[in-house]
Amino acid sequence: METLxxxxxxxxxxxxxxxxxxxxxxxxxxxDGLFAAFAxxxxxLGIGQAMLTFMEVRDEERSLLFLFRVAAFLSILVAIWRKNRQTN
Structure with a gap:
């Protein structure tokens, strides 16, 4: 099951x-900067998932690796905010 x-x-x-x-x-x-933020x-997210998988971190030590997810979602939120603040 672990292999799956x-x-x-x-x-x-x-x-x-x-x-x-x-x-x-x-x-x-x-x-467009929004596409760069999504990239x-x-x-x-990919790096964080790879580190969770391949480093075999114990459950209690995984909270630091979730900072990758926080950074990913913050980059999207900042890009959306910047896109809406632009004047055309």
Whole structure:
């Protein structure tokens, strides 16, 4: 059962990184900072998931690794805030 969980965690990590590359491509073609924020956020989510999976951290020590998720969601929130504050 543990092998299946490791496989699913690896697939999730790969999915996060692929979606990050997808948004990076849109950022390169449009230059919109919101796409860059999503690319950074998904890269952070992928890195955090990979570290949780491959470092085999005990449950009580995982709270520091969740800071990757907090940073990812904060980058999205800041990008949305900046996008709404722009004057056209």
């Amino acid at each position: 969980l490791d496989f699913a965690a690896g697939a999730l990590t790969l999915g996060f990184l692929i979606v990050g590359l997808f948004f990076l491509r849109f950022w390169r073609s449009t230059g 950074i956020a998904f890269a952070l």
